[in-house]
Amino acid sequence: MSEQLTTTSYAVLAQVAVHPWSTYELVQQRVRYFRYVWPRAESAIYREVKRLSAMGLLDGRKEHVGKRARTVYSITGKGREALREWLATPVSPFAMDFEAMIRVFVAPIGTKEQIVATLHQVRDDAREMLRFGGEVKQEFLEGIAVTQDQVYIRALAVDFFISLLNTVEAWTERTLAEIETWDDLSPDGKNERALEKIRELPVPTLESVERTPVPPRTQLRPRRHDGRV
Amino acid sequence: MSEQLTTTSYAVLAQVAVHPWSTYELVQQRVRYFRYVWPRAESAIYREVKRLSAMGLLDGRKEHVGKRARTVYSITGKGREALREWLATPVSPFAMDFEAMIRVFVAPIGTKEQIVATLHQVRDDAREMLRFGGEVKQEFLEGIAVTQDQVYIRALAVDFFISLLNTVEAWTERTLAEIETWDDLSPDGKNERALEKIRELPVPTLESVERTPVPPRTQLRPRRHDGRV
DNA sequence: TGGCCTATACTCTAAATTGGAGTAAAAGCT
DNA sequence: AGCTTTTACTCCAATTTAGAGTATAGGCCA
Numbered sequence: 441m442s443e444q445l446t447t448t449s450y451a452v453l454a455q456v457a458v459h460p461w462s463t464y465e466l467v468q469q470r471v472r473y474f475r476y477v478w479p480r481a482e483s484a485i486y487r488e489v490k491r492l493s494a495m496g497l498l499d500g501r502k503e504h505v506g507k508r509a510r511t512v513y514s515i516t517g518k519g520r521e522a523l524r525e526w527l528a529t530p531v532s533p534f535a536m537d538f539e540a541m542i543r544v545f546v547a548p549i550g551t552k553e554q555i556v557a558t559l560h561q562v563r564d565d566a567r568e569m570l571r572f573g574g575e576v577k578q579e580f581l582e583g584i585a586v587t588q589d590q591v592y593i594r595a596l597a598v599d600f601f602i603s604l605l606n607t608v609e610a611w612t613e614r615t616l617a618e619i620e621t622w623d624d625l626s627p628d629g630k631n632e633r634a635l636e637k638i639r640e641l642p643v644p645t646l647e648s649v650e651r652t653p654v655p656p657r658t659q660l661r662p663r664r665h666d667g668r669v
Numbered sequence: 670m671s672e673q674l675t676t677t678s679y680a681v682l683a684q685v686a687v688h689p690w691s692t693y694e695l696v697q698q699r700v701r702y703f704r705y706v707w708p709r710a711e712s713a714i715y716r717e718v719k720r721l722s723a724m725g726l727l728d729g730r731k732e733h734v735g736k737r738a739r740t741v742y743s744i745t746g747k748g749r750e751a752l753r754e755w756l757a758t759p760v761s762p763f764a765m766d767f768e769a770m771i772r773v774f775v776a777p778i779g780t781k782e783q784i785v786a787t788l789h790q791v792r793d794d795a796r797e798m799l800r801f802g803g804e805v806k807q808e809f810l811e812g813i814a815v816t817q818d819q820v821y822i823r824a825l826a827v828d829f830f831i832s833l834l835n836t837v838e839a840w841t842e843r844t845l846a847e848i849e850t851w852d853d854l855s856p857d858g859k860n861e862r863a864l865e866k867i868r869e870l871p872v873p874t875l876e877s878v879e880r881t882p883v884p885p886r887t888q889l890r891p892r893r894h895d896g897r898v
Numbered sequence: 899t900g901g902c903c904t905a906t907a908c909t910c911t912a913a914a915t916t917g918g919a920g921t922a923a924a925a926g927c928t
Numbered sequence: 929a930g931c932t933t934t935t936a937c938t939c940c941a942a943t944t945t946a947g948a949g950t951a952t953a954g955g956c957c958a
Binding site for chain 1: 708762763767772803804806807818819821839844847859864868870
Binding site: 671710712735736737738 | 943
């Protein structure tokens with residue numbers, strides 16, 4: 441068993457740092473902590489707590505309810521120290537899995553109904569996540585959240601979550617609206633309008649003067665910064 | 670070798686559907702197609718084209734430049750058909766890896782400089798990705814993009830990419846600004862202001878009347894829709 | 899013209915990770 | 929008393945990652 445700590449290790453340490461949990465609870469409650477920003481298989485969490493415990497970063501205590509045992513983990517000083525040291529290391533970049541975009545790309549070989557259904561699904565997913573975000577917001581406003589004493593930090597996370605999901609929802613809305621104006625999924629007469637839309641996108645482009653020396657492809661490919669995961 | 674097609678299979682099929690590629694080019698150019706929305710190991714792409722070729726969904730032709738061979742893949746009718754059928758299936762939900770949020774969560778055990786450095790890194794990553802987005806925009810405006818005839822579809826993807834990254838960048842900006850107003854990372858006097866910030870987040874909360882029957886935790890956990898990956 | 903560096907074009911594999919099946923007891927519900 | 933759901937995990941086959949390794953081609957410079 442490797443001694444190498446991964447981001448998953450730190451996600452577990454960070455959640456256990458809040459208060460002790462049985463692994464089952466830890467896994468169930470991950471949705472309120474890091475499932476949305478660091479989704480991992482449940483079995484990976486069970487594996488991780490055992491590993492961290494063997495390394496002395498967590499302290500596992502067996503409890504019994506009748507014949508059924510459970511292990512409740514708490515963080516050790518060594519575990520907290522590991523977290524602290526991690527904060528000095530470079531962060532790994534934002535990444536996403538967004539299958540819907542591949543479907544949008546090949547949408548013209550299917551039907552309008554199919555791409556509309558896909559976008560509806562994405563919008564509904566975003567709305568469901570926003571509903572959850574609203575619940576968390578409500579808990580803080582009522583003062584009943586587990587991490588109530590940490591609102592000043594948690595507010596930053598809730599802000600991110602809600603902003604991101606609102607962006608996704610807004611994109612599905614305007615994309616659906618655009619597609620609804622189409623008679624079919626052929627390019628006929630749509631590209632000119634699309635170029636205007638692209639022109640209005642809120643991102644700067646370089647002057648042609650500056651672009652003249654075409655950069656080699658390796659400079660185009662975003663690469664990770666040195667020493668980053 | 671399993672015959673089961675994965676989202677990675679469709680990402681490869683979709684890119685090869687644009688025009689034939691050698692595997693090396695396919696892998697290099699993924700950044701312009703699906704690397705940002707479906708990031709996978711390069712070796713996984715090499716494995717996938719061979720598998721798809723063996724299944725008859727891609728057609729691989731060996732070419733030679735001196736002693737060095739390369740295989741150029743094109744999509745077959747069967748491959749296009751597989752893509753078409755896939756469009757009728759349910760889409761898998763949006764997911765992200767955002768390690769920085771775990772660091773924000775435990776920021777108080779570290780220093781202000783550390784969390785500021787993390788947020789700077791996230792902002793710089795977002796800016797780098799936006800710069801790339803600006804390049805793609807520019808290519809379309811100049812009419813020199815490989816998928817120029819598909820601007821009406823590609824515009825939707827570019828819109829998503831730029832919106833999302835702008836959201837991430839804006840969040841890092843206001844979060845950095847907030848943290849800069851802090852003397853230290855302790856909760857002292859910060860929670861009240863944070864509650865006000867949470868109150869203003871653009872997401873609805875339920876009336877307490879409707880929340881009265883507290884839903885069981887399984888209803889709180891967002892679960893995937895039936896039949897979804 | 900030879901030497902060096904970079905780009906092309908992959909293969910291979912140990913280790914990590916996923917996803918789900920399986921086991922079993924407790925708690926709730928009817 | 930019997931059934932379903934929840935708690936509380938373990939186990940493992942199959943997949944996936946990350947990087948090391950191999951080899952040729954092409955460009956550049958002295």
